[in-house]
Amino acid sequence: MVKPNSKVIVVTSGKGGVGKTTTSAALGAELANRGYKTVVVDFDIGLRNLDLIMGCERRVIFDFVNVIQKDANLAQALIRDKRSENLYILPASQTRDKDALTREGVEEILTELRKEFDFIVCDSPAGIERGALMALYFADEAVVVTNPEVSSVRDSDRIIGVLNSRTRHAEQGHEIKKHLLLTRYSPSRVQRGEMLSVEDVQEILAIPLLGIIPESPAVLNASNQGVPVTFGAVSDAKRAYQDAVARLLGEVVEDTSQKGWKSMLLGGLRLFSRSAV
């Protein structure tokens, strides 16, 4: 039986290096924190990295392509996170054969995963080629990761076009839900007029805003350690990802990301009062 509320969410962007893998790990870990059984699937065939970001690179034995080619079964390839019993990862293969991802194979695996998991987070490769198209084809919702920078915004616009036309839902005449996640945002640079603002990007892309992740040293720090940002120590980025997950789940969260140090203070107080409750 497929879980009735099971959701496939693709994390996509068009452009590379904008924060898709960071985001996939952070969203997956936070969903698991909240008690949802979650798997993060690495679609970046040939360039697997999600395992590193999630700190399970030494536990990879079988991968996505092994399962498609029936050299292993799904249970053998899934790696359970050591920090949360709700979190799993399906690593990508390092094969150079991009055709290894067949639509039938991907569908079969996702159907299996839907039986077990509440959320299936698909970490898309960059580009709009096969791997990226496969990652988004079966999605119910999409998180469009965008940096406040011209080439990233343009590529996001292209990927939104692809999401509107080349998913299974689109082919059946339905629109999938698309969320804008602005990452590597620097409020002080926006204030100085050096960086596109949230409003600018939103006006151009015209999809609802899921969250704003600040440019933060906590991200590199977390990836050095193989810890998803939302499993790591308290930080501005962690807070922002937690808020994004809350919105993904339909909660209404106030936006504090754009205010300066005052909001950091208030944010700290808020965190404090949260943990005091």
Added chain:
Amino acid sequence: MNIIRKLLGGLIPQRKSAKMARERLQIVVSHQRNDGGDVDFLPRLRHELLTVLCKYVKVDKDQVNVQLQRMDNCSVLELNITLPAPTKSSLSELDEVKAI
């Protein structure tokens, strides 16, 4: 004096750069949406044009030039076809075509 100039020089262009980014993006994105981000059809268009043209006139492959030019709020599709110097028979053929 120098410091002030440096400060101004550092600040003024930056203040404008986000605005420029926004304006450039608005244009590029509107084009992208109009042609579905897809100008890959130009080679096919050229090929199909050639096939149709060849039914009526003898044209050289290299004499068909297709170009898409983007302006601020529209695009211009420019077709440049050089026909061979007309021979008598091809002229009468053309007349036939006109008559149809």
